[in-house]
Amino acid sequence: MVRQTAISQLSAAMSDQPAPIYQRVKQAIISQISEGVWQPNQRVPSESELVNELGVSRMTINRALRELTSEGYLMRMQGVGTFVAEAKGYTAMMEVHNIAEEIAQRGHRHSSKILALGESKADAEQAALLGLTTGQKLFHSLMIHYENDQPVQLEDRLVNPQMAPDYLQQDYTEQTPYTYLMRVAPLTAGEHVVEAVLPDARQCRHLAIDAQEPCLLIRRQTWSDNKIVTYARLLYPGSRYKLMGRFKGHG
Numbered sequence: 001m002v003r004q005t006a007i008s009q010l011s012a013a014m015s016d017q018p019a020p021i022y023q024r025v026k027q028a029i030i031s032q033i034s035e036g037v038w039q040p041n042q043r044v045p046s047e048s049e050l051v052n053e054l055g056v057s058r059m060t061i062n063r064a065l066r067e068l069t070s071e072g073y074l075m076r077m078q079g080v081g082t083f084v085a086e087a088k089g090y091t092a093m094m095e096v097h098n099i100a101e102e103i104a105q106r107g108h109r110h111s112s113k114i115l116a117l118g119e120s121k122a123d124a125e126q127a128a129l130l131g132l133t134t135g136q137k138l139f140h141s142l143m144i145h146y147e148n149d150q151p152v153q154l155e156d157r158l159v160n161p162q163m164a165p166d167y168l169q170q171d172y173t174e175q176t177p178y179t180y181l182m183r184v185a186p187l188t189a190g191e192h193v194v195e196a197v198l199p200d201a202r203q204c205r206h207l208a209i210d211a212q213e214p215c216l217l218i219r220r221q222t223w224s225d226n227k228i229v230t231y232a233r234l235l236y237p238g239s240r241y242k243l244m245g246r247f248k249g250h251g
Contacts, residue, residue: 010045010054021056025064033073033084040086044074098178099155103147111149114172115206116142119161129221129231130160139167141177144206151207152240157232163224177230185224192220199235207237214238 010028032038045053050061065082068074075085103110122130122138130138139159144151157177159167163185170180181187197217204211218234 022060022063042084044082111146113144131228154235159230163229185229189223
């Protein structure tokens with residue numbers, strides 16, 4: 001009865017707007033998931049059930065389910081069935097956002113743990129990253145960001161003291177470095193590189209992940225008024241986060 005209800009709800013959710021049928025099936029399923037009608041780990045109706053009840057071809061249903069699986073909405077287990085995938089958090093790939101706000105927008109709770117916060121002298125590589133000279137003072141912070149008590153980001157940040165002189169005096173359990181830095185040195189430009197990496201033993205401990213779990217690493221450098229403010233390495237467990245970006249084309 002529950003499965004029959006799920007199919008009826010899906011049928012009602014299908015739009016009659018002009019679009020390929022497989023696309024309409026996809027959008028109806030996404031709608032059921034995003035509205036919480038179909039819950040994470042819930043088994044979805046089989047291809048045969050969807051074909052019979054929606055009156056579309058098996059090829060159409062197969063394509064819709066296959067694409068939804070590759071896009072992360074569903075997970076298919078050979079010989080068992082198709083299930084709604086656990087929702088992942090996401091971070092905006094093309095923009096610089098406050099992780100606390102991203103988590104709050106999902107209706108979840110953000111918290112953080114400070115692992116290191118202090119001052120040191122820049123080596124040659126660090127000096128180049130911050131536009132300083134070797135031996136000049138820099139600030140460094142290392143912290144873990146949590147979403148509902150689950151670690152989702154390890155933030156390793158170098159800061160130019162000339163641009164944020166009071167960086168070490170802030171309480172980063174009450175505000176994120178992003179919040180403070182945007183207030184004292186508003187972002188005017190940024191650059192980042194995204195890559196897939198394997199974490200080292202220390203990072204695995206901080207993020208509570210296995211040694212072989214791939215991670216997403218964002219190396220981000222930001223400027224204010226043509227001066228470098230900060231360089232950060234943001235490490236995300238691949239199983240808990242995804243990157244999302246939006247852009248406009250020209251014709």
